[in-house]
Amino acid sequence: MSGSATASLTALNGVSAANELTQTPVGKALPVLDGLAGLLPWGGLRRGSTVVVRGSTTLLFALLAAATAEGSWAAVVGMPDLGLVAADELGVVVHRLALVPAPGPELVAVTAALLDGLDLVAVARQPAPAEARRLSARARNRGSVLIPLGSWPGADLELDGSGRWQGLGDGHGRLRGRELTVRSRGRGAAARGNQVRLTLPGGWPVDLPTDRPNVAAEPARLRSVTS
CATH class of the missing domain: 3.40.50.300 (P-loop containing nucleotide triphosphate hydrolases)
Incomplete structure (x- = not known):
């Protein structure tokens, strides 16, 4: 990578090295x-x-x-x-x-x-x-x-995510929320894997590769349904 790419980013107002942006x-x-x-x-x-x-x-x-x-x-x-x-x-x-x-x-x-x-x-x-x-x-x-x-x-x-929308009937209705199932697997401490189901009220269907219909969105809150 050329130094110009890094220089152009760090010259932007408010952008610095990642470990300088937070005390973490x-x-x-x-x-x-x-x-x-x-x-x-x-x-x-x-x-x-x-x-x-x-x-x-x-x-x-x-x-x-x-x-x-x-x-x-x-x-x-x-x-x-x-x-x-x-x-x-x-x-x-x-x-x-x-x-x-x-x-x-x-x-x-x-x-x-x-x-x-x-x-x-x-x-x-x-x-x-x-x-x-x-x-x-x-x-x-x-x-x-x-x-x-x-x-x-x-x-x-x-992390693998899949889900379905709630609230639509046979060609009618309003999207009330989205249920998202997420599975994890990895190395070391993450090797055993895990799974949770989450509910996200409202929102747009943004999962790929499906299309995104133009629907009204509600403020999202994320909560675990089961693990």
């Missing part, structure tokens, strides 16, 4: 919403870790919500259709969310620069395995959290 030391955990804490062996998103998210951008937003609400900065790379309204409804503080919708051939350089400057970085495309491992090592070194959306070699934890 490397290795400690960034907060998550209560319903998700039981899935994570560290009780939150451990700094320096790589946490894969599969099947649901709703789950990605839920992971980013508590950390951004407490002052952390996040970025999403390679998702041009990301719904910021849905992110806001699920509790993400969107003015602390940087978007790089189309990084093109600079995917690795851009992701590495963001890992230098922000607390959490989600990336929607996997580079070559060697480059993916280097990005995980960079997150580990910088004390940031790398969140790939899909397969990633050597990830510390993998």
Whole structure:
């Protein structure tokens, strides 16, 4: 990665190295919403870790919500259709969310620069395995959290989300909420795996690859139904 990518980010107002943005030391955990804490062996998103998210951008937003609400900065790379309204409804503080919708051939350089400057970085495309491992090592070194959306070699934890909407009848009705089932598996302390069911009232259906109908959204609250 060229130094210009890092310099251009650190020159932005309010952006500095990840371990300067918060007093949380490397290795400690960034907060998550209560319903998700039981899935994570560290009780939150451990700094320096790589946490894969599969099947649901709703789950990605839920992971980013508590950390951004407490002052952390996040970025999403390679998702041009990301719904910021849905992110806001699920509790993400969107003015602390940087978007790089189309990084093109600079995917690795851009992701590495963001890992230098922000607390959490989600990336929607996997580079070559060697480059993916280097990005995980960079997150580990910088004390940031790398969140790939899909397969990633050597990830510390993998979260799979699937769900269904509640409230629609036979061609009529109003979406009242979404039930999301999340399964975890990983290495070390996360090897045994876990599962929770969460209920998110209202919101937009933002799971990929399904379409997003234009429906009214209600403020989201996340609660665990069962574990």
